Amino acid sequence: MSISLEVPDIRQLAEEAGIKEEELKSVLEASLLQAYCKFPDALPIARAEVDSKRGTLTIWGKQEEDGQETDCTPKDFSRQSTKIVRSALRQLVRHTEDEKLFGSFLNRKGKLVTGTVQQDERDKDNIHVAVGETEALLPKREQTPGEAYTHGERIRVYVVAVSRGLKGPEIIVSRCHPNLVLKLFEKEVPEMSTGAVSIVKVAREAGSRTKIAIKSNVEGLNEKGTFIGPDGSRVRSVVSELGGEKIDIVDYSEDPASYIASALSPAKVDSVRILSQEERKAIAFVPESQIRLAIGKEGQNARLAARLTGWKIAIQPSSE
Numbered sequence: 446m447s448i449s450l451e452v453p454d455i456r457q458l459a460e461e462a463g464i465k466e467e468e469l470k471s472v473l474e475a476s477l478l479q480a481y482c483k484f485p486d487a488l489p490i491a492r493a494e495v496d497s498k499r500g501t502l503t504i505w506g507k508q509e510e511d512g513q514e515t516d517c518t519p520k521d522f523s524r525q526s527t528k529i530v531r532s533a534l535r536q537l538v539r540h541t542e543d544e545k546l547f548g549s550f551l552n553r554k555g556k557l558v559t560g561t562v563q564q565d566e567r568d569k570d571n572i573h574v575a576v577g578e579t580e581a582l583l584p585k586r587e588q589t590p591g592e593a594y595t596h597g598e599r600i601r602v603y604v605v606a607v608s609r610g611l612k613g614p615e616i617i618v619s620r621c622h623p624n625l626v627l628k629l630f631e632k633e634v635p636e637m638s639t640g641a642v643s644i645v646k647v648a649r650e651a652g653s654r655t656k657i658a659i660k661s662n663v664e665g666l667n668e669k670g671t672f673i674g675p676d677g678s679r680v681r682s683v684v685s686e687l688g689g690e691k692i693d694i695v696d697y698s699e700d701p702a703s704y705i706a707s708a709l710s711p712a713k714v715d716s717v718r719i720l721s722q723e724e725r726k727a728i729a730f731v732p733e734s735q736i737r738l739a740i741g742k743e744g745q746n747a748r749l750a751a752r753l754t755g756w757k758i759a760i761q762p763s764s765e
Contacts, residue, residue: 487506564596576618587622589690590652592652603628642668642672706729714739715730
């Protein structure tokens with residue numbers, strides 16, 4: 446005895462939701478069979494058959510593996526089966542939508558996205574960011590120190606992770622990641638997309654100072670001027686997006702001594718002595734008047750220079 450499933454056309458639902466008809470049938474049949482097995486007189490071996498064309502359900506069962514299969518659809522299964530089908534449909538559609546969302550954001554990992562700040566009174570430590578039809582999370586650890594986030598404000602964030610969570614896709618974004626600076630410059634410097642110039646490395650202490658090492662891939666091109674832009678417009682745009690964070694643009698060099706000297710800017714460096722290539726240790730000699738500038742406030746300039754170059758840099762006055 447087949448029973449009618451009082452739901453809209455299953456084939457149409459599958460098409461509208463972007464679900465394969467066979468997948469939809471398989472999920473519905475599994476859910477209905479699970480419900481049937483809870484009946485006291487349920488046969489030990491059974492299967493559910495959904496006819497998507499007619500919108501009907503039949504339970505087929507038998508007592509033993511080589512026995513005769515018979516229609517064992519319970520008489521009072523109609524109302525219950527319809528509820529089960531509706532629930533299974535909702536879950537499958539939600540799962541399908543989540544998978545589409547996960548796939549679209551998986552391709553955006555490591556990229557810059559724009560979203561709208563959504564404050565959540567139940568989650569005061571983290572910031573929720575609406576990006577399109579989904580919500581990304583800006584955790585405390587990924588926020589820039591001292592930066593305020595106002596409800597409804599449009600902000601650019603860097604996608605650091607995309608994963609499957611219990612409640613759907615989990616998208617983690619950042620405002621303090623070094624690559625946020627790189628991606629912001631990609632938006633401002635068209636020569637980066639053509640490959641004429643590139644950023645080799647970024648060293649950042651978010652909210653305070655960033656150093657970027659750049660190089661030209663085209664002979665005769667002024668790479669620094671390219672990043673600074675007409676009247677400083679390009680770098681100024683990035684600084685504004687970062688809330689006034691200072692940015693040092695450093696010339697990259699294959700020669701460690703030249704690279705280290707450049708990385709310690711804005712301090713003037715007289716010379717650099719390489720102590721050990723293997724241990725990557727060097728001494729930078731700077732004029733007495735430049736010592737404090739080379740080291741920076743609380744050692745920040747020297748620390749960022751070391752991070753940018755990958756060298757341990759000792760700073761000494763040139764007179765020694």
